[in-house]
Amino acid sequence: MDKLEGGGSTTWVLSPSSGSHFGGTNLTLTGSDFSSFFPNASPWENFTIDSSADVGKFSSIVADSNGELHISYRDATNGHLKYASNAGGTWTNYPIDNGGGYIGRYTSIDVDSNDKVHISYGNLNSWDLKYATNVAGSWSRSTIDDGGTGQAGMYSSLVIDSNDLIHVSYWGRSFDLKYATKSAATGGTWADEIVEWGYMTGEWTSIALDSNDKPFFSHCDETYDRLELGYKSGSSWVTPTIDSGSSGEIDNGTSIAIDSNDAKHIVYYDDDNGNLRYADYNTQTNLWQNTVLDSNGDVGKYPSIAIDSQDNLHVAYYDNGNQKLKYAHHNGTSWSFSTLDESGGMHPSVTIDSNDNIYISYYDDTNSNLKMIQHIVNSNDPLGEVQVEFVGYGNVTGTVLDDEIITFTSPPGNIDGEVVDLVIWLENGSKIDLSVSFEYETYDSDGDGIPNTSDDCPQTYGDSTIDLTGCPDNDGDGYSNSGDDFPDDPSQFSDYDGDGCGDNPSGVNADAFPYDTTQCTDSDSDGYGDNLSGNSPDHFPSDSSQWNDTDGDGFGDNPLGNNSDNCPLEAGNSTMPGLGCLDSDGDGYANTFDAFPYDASETHDTDSDGVGDNSDAFPVNAMEQFDIDGDGIGDNADAFPEDANESVDSDGDGVGDNSDAFPDDANESIDSDGDGIGDNADEYPTVDNFLDSDDDGILDLEDAFPEDSTQNNDSDGDGYGDNQSGNNPDIFPNLATQWADSDSDGYGDNWGNSSWNDTRLMVWPGQYVEGAEQSDHCPTIGGNSTVDGFLGCSDGDGDGIADQYDEINGTLPQDSDSDGVLDAEDLCPDTTEGVSVDENGCEITSQSGDESDSESDESFIESLFSGDSDTVTTTVGFGAIMLAIIALLQTNMVAAMLPEAFKWVQVLRRSHKLTGEEEKELIYLQSLVQAYYYDSNMLNQELEQLRADLTGRYTNNEIKKKTREKIVTLIEDLQRMDETQLGAIANSEAYFGLGDTTDASERTELLEQELAMRTYDEAAVVAPAVAAAASYPDASIVGGISPEDGHEYLEHPTGSGEWYYRNQETKQWEKWQ
Structure with a gap:
């Protein structure tokens, strides 16, 4: 057996708690933590x-x-x-x-x-x-x-x-x-x-x-x-x-x-x-x-x-x-x-x-x-065994079935009965005193649980307790069979009058009349027996308020009881107003109360007009009996007896007062507009003559804008008011095809030339109006052009022709050598096409490849490192250095890191070869990107509109083929970019050919020159920043969402230990510090 230890439950339950003095009673002791007795035998x-x-x-x-x-x-x-x-x-x-x-x-x-x-x-x-x-x-x-x-x-x-x-x-x-x-x-x-x-x-x-x-x-x-x-x-x-x-x-x-x-x-x-x-x-x-x-x-x-x-x-x-x-x-x-x-x-x-x-x-x-x-609670293997002492009568072995149950059998005890204490003994000599006890029962010859000393029938098993103790009691009501008039009915035991009904009023088949052998039950408990042949019989056994019916008509004689008989000595079938009286027509009303005793369909005639109330439409009015139209007015008094909606015609015009707008005027009956004037006399029968909806003092009949208090007149009938200070004023009050002039140049926003429909930008004001006059071709720019139907555009030379169409007439400034510098400003107007020129239009000679170039470079570098500001500004230029750095590294982040001094210096030399026409179109194209780069759908619509406009203008010989092809190529590139890429180039003049460009060797040289210009501290800051920015992960790379804070993180490169987090506003990766 396993070694026993102390422990166990402090709450014990013994079942059963008593048994025979002979012993052998199977007992169950319930508690908890019995496994603590057996540390090596856990369940x-x-x-x-x-x-x-x-x-x-x-x-x-x-x-x-x-x-x-x-x-x-x-x-x-x-x-x-x-x-x-x-x-x-x-x-x-x-x-x-x-x-x-x-x-x-x-x-x-x-x-x-x-x-x-x-x-x-x-x-x-x-x-x-x-x-x-x-x-x-x-x-x-x-x-x-x-x-x-x-x-x-x-x-x-x-x-x-x-x-x-x-x-x-x-x-x-x-x-x-x-x-x-x-x-x-x-x-x-x-x-x-x-x-x-x-x-x-x-x-x-x-x-x-x-x-x-x-x-x-x-x-x-x-x-x-x-x-x-x-x-x-x-x-x-x-x-x-x-x-x-x-x-x-x-x-x-x-x-x-x-x-x-x-x-x-x-x-x-x-x-x-x-x-x-x-x-x-x-x-x-x-x-x-x-x-x-x-x-x-x-x-x-x-x-x-x-x-x-x-x-x-x-x-x-x-x-x-x-x-x-x-x-x-x-x-x-x-x-x-x-x-x-x-x-x-x-x-x-x-x-x-x-x-x-x-x-x-x-x-x-x-x-x-x-x-x-x-x-496994149903395991058949017990945890072990313990010794259970019945104090004074020895020990027995108890089997510990599981953590909560011990079973054992009681030993023999005292024949006269005794309560003994129980103790569990542990193998180590310690004991557990139980809080429960066991009772030995005294000797019982017949085994009915009642000791012989208290048993009135000690040799016969029984369980009676009232008249006798321990005697047979078949129905278990406590009365012995010998003293029980109903030995098999536990609810009754006595029958005084011997009629077979028990005297216990709460028992089965109880006797309501225990001393009257002719009566047993009283179902309604009114004191009258249910047996009609017995004493004081009840003719209404289920109604305690009635018991006698002299005339035998089913209604009780008791006037204070239920359904009492109003005629107790005369059999009858009436139900109203009293019960049990004679009712000849069977309508429920007694003949004495029925105005029509032989007509089952009528009982009352309230107005005594000889017509029963059920048939009389006016039972309390002797002057009326019928109401054909059901309007509540008797036919004798109803002017319209067959029209439920009308009953009176005060003015005698044949129109009832309910429908007559003028019930007292025989000449009028309808007022369609509700203005108080009858239609026969009203000049405007469907319009309220006195209505002023907008409260401007002008009646609606005379007001062109009855719902707008700021307008009341429209001279040209175009729907826009003449009052210039009112709502939606008509800038052209006498011209029906125009009403607005957004640029205030005297020409209207609307147009009547259908060929303009494909070239007008959707953001421009105005609309197409058939036959529109004085149409502004440039509605967003105040202008003075007047010829060829292109009105209201800028006309710088005052010749009446819009500036954008002056080239057709040969009036645009010329650039003969196409170097981007107009002839009027070009000191070298015949430079070879394709060469780089300075701001004066003259060719810039190369500084590489020979000794003189080398010397020039050397003196240039020396001047640069010496801090000669003239060399920096006139020869290189801060703006050129900035563009070179951006072009070399191709990252917006690096550009954002440059000092503020580099962001305002303008490019000091020109090297692009654009015509004036191309430059204008490129400036407009860049403006579109700057306006809509954040909304690619809107930008795409504007670019398509520009493409259509270029095609139309090229077809009309307004622009050159080369210009159209160049701009269309850029449009196609822009349409393939996402919003991030568009934002990166929106403000880059170099991308649109409007600033200087440099080749690879020049970009490297410019970067070196820019670093040389900086102080030691600036170089120490910018160079690492440029290198670090170049190592940042691209914004398109996807990271992982942290469940702790919901932010997106990325280790870049993988395994490097360098972590970045996504900036939710810029969508760029930023380094986690």
Whole structure:
């Protein structure tokens, strides 16, 4: 036998508590923690399920109908959702979602009626609530809730009801506590709804179903640090507070279970005090009661509760202070507590199979393993044996069946009966005095439980207690058979008058007249017997207010009783106004009260006109009997007896007063416009002659704008008012095709030339109006052009021709050598095409390749390093250096790092070869990009409009082919760029050919010159900044979202340890410091 140790329960129950003095009574002693007697024989068995990596967090376990186990959990090392089962006879495990990162958090598992597995879990990479199942044989995954504009996936709890409907509660960061359902059998889509709104409510949710499959959720409202219960009341969700958190913050775990009586049980963690707490509903007070279950250290995190078939409670929870798995059990009477694993116990999950075997999965946080511990409660192997002393009568051996039950048999005792104490002796010599005792019963010859000394029939088994003790009593009413007139009827024992009815008024077949042999029952308890042949019979046995009927018509003689007879000596059938009188026509009214005693359809004639009230339309008016049109006016007085809408015609015009607008004027009956003037006399019968809708003092009949108080006249009839200070004024009050002049140059915004439709920009004012006159060809620019139908455009030379069309007439300034410098300013007007020129239009000679060039370079460099400002400004120029750096590194970030001094210096030399026409078009093209680079759709529309305009102008010989081709090429390039690229070049004149350009060797030289110009400190700052900016990752590279703060991070290059975060405003990567 195992060595015995001290311990055990402090609450004991002995059943039965008494027995025969002969001994041999089988006894059961109930308590708890009996396993402490046998430290080497624990009822719990521990298994390591998965030790492949850091695995086991967020575990959830369920037992199927065959008792086979299924566990879902997280692989933190690889970022997987994993699944383990012993369904094949041995434990196997494998990943079912290997997405990496933050996959597999907050898992919850259950099985349907076909033992198919269903799992909810979080994908915190994208903040989705996910779902996995093997219903189809192989595993499939889908999304329950993608979070919408918020987040989902945390604190999910899944359960399946008796109809295979899946219920999931979870926390969505935007909407807080949410609930989703879907059929496990038929599939379909998830239906979700919000249970409770609130910034931080719905955390650590747990779901359970009552006997009607109605869901209930326990959860934390972290905003108020309280425990709440969510469920549906009618069609609305309610979330009453279970624990207000006044004694401590409620957080880090809740778990709910519902017993066979639909009572709710919740365990949860008090974060402030480090306690495990328990809440249940008190049906006596109709209030929730909260209890601290375990306060021994920082205990109670991540609790999980389950209920067995006997409604006993089983709770697994984490001892956070000591990293242990703890277990609490309520056996229906009291709680007991024990430690199941000393090395770890995070995220426990408890399930109970159909045989009440207990299984707990958990994370061993010491060894980073998934473990499972089980308690097979129906095991036939006892824990061991103990000695039980019946004080004064010796010891017997007790068998300890499990942690709560000891069985043994009583030894012989005192024949006269005695109560003895019980003691458990331990093998080490110590003892446990029990708080229960056993009573030996005295001798009983007939074995009826009554000692012979008290038994009136000691040799005959009996249980009578009233007239005799211990004698036979067949009906068990306490009276012996010999003293009972009704030995087989427990409700009666006496019959004084011997009529077969018992004298007990509350018994079966009780005698209402115990001293009258002719009467037994009185059904209505009115003192008259039901037997019509007996004394004082009752003719109405079910009506206590009546008992006699002299005339036999069914109505009782008692005038104060129910349905009393108004004519007790004359049989009758009347019901109104009195009962039981003569009613010849059978209409219910007695003849004495019936105005028509032989006409069943009439009873009254109130106005005495000889017509019964039922047929008389006016029963109280002797002058009227009929109302054909039913308007309430008798036909004799009705001017329109067949028209229910009319009855009076005051003016005699044949139109009833109700329809007559002028009931007292025979010449008028209609006023269509309601102005008080009859249509016959009204010049405007459909218009109110006195209406002024806009209150401007001008009647609507005379007001061109009756709804606008700022306008009243429209001379040209174009819908725009003549008043220039009013709403929508007409700038051209006498020209019907024009009303607006946006640039105030005297020409209208509208146009009548349909060929302009394809060249007008959509942002320009005005519209096409057939036959429009004085049309402004340039409606956004005040101008003075007057010829060729192109009015209102800039005309710099005052020749009447718009500037943009002057080239056609040969009036534009000339650039003979096409070097970009107009002839009027060109000191070298005949330079060879393609060579670089200075601002005066003269060729710039090369400085490379010969000795003189080298000397020139050398003297230049010396001057540059000497700090000669003239050399810098006149020869190189700060703007050129800036453009060279940007062109070389091709990054906006580097340009942004340059000192402010370099951002305003203009380019001091010209080297592009643009015509004036090309330069104008390029300036306009760059303006479009600067205006719309952030909206690629709008920019694309404007570019297409420009392309169409160029084509039209080229066709009309307004621009050159070379200009059109160059601009169209740039348009096509711009349409292929995204918004980031467009923003980068929007302000770059070099891109549009409007600034200097340099080749590769010149860019390198310029960069060296720029660095030489700086002081030592400037070079030390800029050079590293340029190098660092070049190493930044491109904005198009995608990083990962952190579940902790929701920001996007990137390690670049991979494995370098250098981290960057996404700036949400600029969308660029910035280095994490």
